[in-house]
Amino acid sequence: TATLPLAKRKLMTKSVLWLLGLLLLAAVGVAGYKININMQVADYLQQAETRLTDEKLLAPPMDNADYFFNQVLLLEPNNMAAQAGLQRVIAARAAASIKLAKLRLANMQLTSPPDDNALFYFQQALALTADNQQAQNGLLQIAEIYLEQAKAAYASREFSKALEDINSGLLAYPEDPQLLAMAREHAAYVERATRVTHQAAPVAKSTAPPARAK
Secondary structure, eight states: OOOOOHHHHHHHHHHHHHHHHHHHHHHHHHHHHHHHHHHHHHHHHHHHHHHHHTTOSSOSTTSSHHHHHHHHHHHOTTOHHHHHHHHHHHHHHHHHHHHHHHHHHHTTOSSOSTTSSHHHHHHHHHHHOTTOHHHHHHHHHHHHHHHHHHHHHHHTTOHHHHHHHHHHHHHHOTTOHHHHHHHHHHHHHHHHHHHHHHHHSOOOOOOSOOOOOO
16 A cells, blocks of 8 residues: 655644544533533522522522522423422422411401411412312311301391301312302291291280270
8 A cells, every 4th residue: 555645644643633622622611511500500409408498489589499499400401409499399388378377267367358368378288289188177177167157147147147158168168068058048048037037026016095986
């Protein structure tokens, strides 16, 4: 085989070295990028954990646990630590809602004021964690309170209040059989109670003196 000219061999050597240099630069660049990503992920995770400990779950904006865990997932969509962290944020939010709900229940703020009552916070906890037993028990307790209030209202013949209590109880537990039965029978019950009252009312006697015969 004929030997390549020296100039051509030098050119080929330079080309190979240049190509190797490019590959090395690319490798260094990729490694540097990966290192930078890893450092950023670690920083976001640390900040997220700090915010979670401080109970800064959703606020302030762009400076809370939910935000930093999501920032990690933007860089590494399959990051298990961030995925687990978001689940912990949800659990913490549900626990906070349960705490508020119990406080409102203790103060008998069952369905008012709007967006700041026991019903609202128990439902909020259920929206976050559908199998939350504390929230389910809390809603059942609200329904039972309204059931007893409705019975008391019927006994004192406050029929409008009774219906309000029934409807409020059904907001907490729409499937409560007693409340559903009372709602169905309310109109008929009021009609019967009113009719019985009219029948039992004594006929008023005239107090006018008898007319004298002329």
